[in-house]
Amino acid sequence: MGRVVLVTGISRDIGRRFARHAAADPSIDRVIGVDVVPPRGDIGEVSFVRADIRNAVIAKVIAREQVDTVVHMSVIATPGRSGGRNAMKELNVLGTMQLLAACQKVESVKHLVVKSTTTVYGGSSRDPAMFTEDMGPKSVPRSGYAQDVYEIEGYVRGFARRRPDVRVTTLRCANVIGPHVESPLTNYFRMSVIPTVLGFDPRMQFLHEDDLYDVLRHAATTDVSGTFNVAGDGMVLLSQVIRRLGKLNVPMPGFAVARAVTALRSARLTDFSREQLAFLTYGRGVDTTRMRQELGFEPNYSTAEALEDFGYSLGHTLASGPVKAGAARA
Secondary structure: OOEEEEEEOOOOHHHHHHHHHHHOOOOEEEEEEEEOOOOOOOOOOOEEEEOOOOOOHHHHHHHHOOOOEEEEOOOOOOHHHOOOHHHHHHHHHHHHHHHHHHHHHOOOOOEEEEEEEHHHHOOOOOOOOOEOOOOOOOOOOOOHHHHHHHHHHHHHHHHHHHOOOOEEEEEEEOEEEOOOOOOHHHHHHHOOEEEEEOOOOOEEOEEEHHHHHHHHHHHHHOOOOEEEEEOOOOOEEHHHHHHHOOOEEEEEOHHHHHHHHHHHHHOOOOOOOHHHHHHHHHEOOEOOHHHHHHHOOOOOOOHHHHHHHHHHHOOOOOOOOOOOOOOOOO
């Protein structure tokens, strides 16, 4: 029999798209998507179950459906979309704790895949050139999304110790970008005039949305466990991103950028948090050797190609022309 996969956070576009992607895999028998509200858009062969992962009823759903693989994708990066910071914290941390408790109780669960983020490494002037999976942030995050992810990964490691029979795969994904991605970073890049921090030109890595769906499916159907950085090859500087997208930038002191972003957040043009401002100041680089050698995954898009495809979706063709899915790697 094939796998029975449960996907959390299916009401978000990224969760819905992955669930449909997974349902097309012949090695997966069924995909069940759960969330507190129904997804918008076509979910194809995916079965939707209205359930809140913050409620103990999620254990009954997992047991009833005989789920063997759980893909956790309902970690929210911005408070605006979750009803404020308190609601965001409750969904991210308490929701994950309840989900892990459910997985611990149900014997059918044999594989847990957690979509995490390279934001867990933080952003500071003391960062190494490249973070490996064995490294941590230079200072423990004390607020926002970064703190949530840091705590979530700690709870996931605890779950792995309590259920050593379950394969636990944590994917620390770089910033996801692509034609269909709505995020604080892509909204920032969609602005006609982009504020940048004076005196800084951060390095960036991107993961194309198609590669995100592929790596999640690969992790869910492969008997590999561990923590893996996931990103496209290469890096780009923020100044290169702005230039390649045909945008204008306005260099400003850090405090002025913070005020500008606050104003943009109030106008609901973007929803940047403190850790995202740190990223726009210092950038981040992660080593993906383990992704290739141990997880056995190779992205189809490099960082530059992912940016190019995003730019093409904005109606701006970069110098080398549009990138098609499965394009040759640079």
